[in-house]
Amino acid sequence: MTVLQALPAFEDNYIWCYRGSEGASIVVDPGDAGPVLGAVANGLRIEAIFITHHHNDHIGGLSALRGTFTGAVFGPEEDRIPGIDCIASNGDVLQIPGFQPFHVLAVPGHTRSHIAYTDRDVLFSGDTLFSLGCGRLFEGSPEQMLASLDRLAELPDDTLLCCTHEYTLSNARFAAAVEPINPDRDRLLEDIQARRLHGRPSLPSRIGIEKACNPFLRTDFPESLSGLKQYLGFMPESRLARFTALRAWKDQFR
Numbered sequence: 001m002t003v004l005q006a007l008p009a010f011e012d013n014y015i016w017c018y019r020g021s022e023g024a025s026i027v028v029d030p031g032d033a034g035p036v037l038g039a040v041a042n043g044l045r046i047e048a049i050f051i052t053h054h055h056n057d058h059i060g061g062l063s064a065l066r067g068t069f070t071g072a073v074f075g076p077e078e079d080r081i082p083g084i085d086c087i088a089s090n091g092d093v094l095q096i097p098g099f100q101p102f103h104v105l106a107v108p109g110h111t112r113s114h115i116a117y118t119d120r121d122v123l124f125s126g127d128t129l130f131s132l133g134c135g136r137l138f139e140g141s142p143e144q145m146l147a148s149l150d151r152l153a154e155l156p157d158d159t160l161l162c163c164t165h166e167y168t169l170s171n172a173r174f175a176a177a178v179e180p181i182n183p184d185r186d187r188l189l190e191d192i193q194a195r196r197l198h199g200r201p202s203l204p205s206r207i208g209i210e211k212a213c214n215p216f217l218r219t220d221f222p223e224s225l226s227g228l229k230q231y232l233g234f235m236p237e238s239r240l241a242r243f244t245a246l247r248a249w250k251d252q253f254r
């Protein structure tokens, strides 16, 4: 098994397994127990489970996995998640045997209690930052989501982005509508299309790649959002207004 493994679940989810130096793994957002139990049968040892937010496609497998490991389930303070052993809050540092310390970041926007986990090498962003996109705003404001994305964009450029959905190719169509010319994205797309053709995940991405290609991380640069200007008929003045308009456009982009 490689250090990072994406177990496919449902239509387009990934359950990430991250193996530490002692051979046991952290499992992130097991929405379905089936793929994880399959991996356990093939030798996966679970040291801990990380939950990013309460949506069922991220927590649905928790109860069925309970008997398969002795470690803890970490997750945000949230009544809608049964089975959390250790509340993980913004600024917490988690010490998991066999791993570097994990930092917990509050990243509200997709949901109000969404958190992310990073050891600086890897970021588990749940449904906040996707490759070439970001999560829908089910409970948070554009302001909150923009601040959350800003926090993630501050991580080192080579931090591996492990998000929970295979949305990259459809996100790329929107990114191309927003920013028609972006050679970095063209190179990324070539790589991703090859991976998908062979049935491999488009992920993980990297923070530096996302800063160069993901329109939701590029609201600082109005010149990179020419498609937005064309769509609206004007360029919004502030980056928050640009982000808000981008997110609203994406919500009904087909």
Ligand SMILES: [Zn+2]
Pocket: 053, 055, 110, 127
């Ligand atoms: Zn979600």
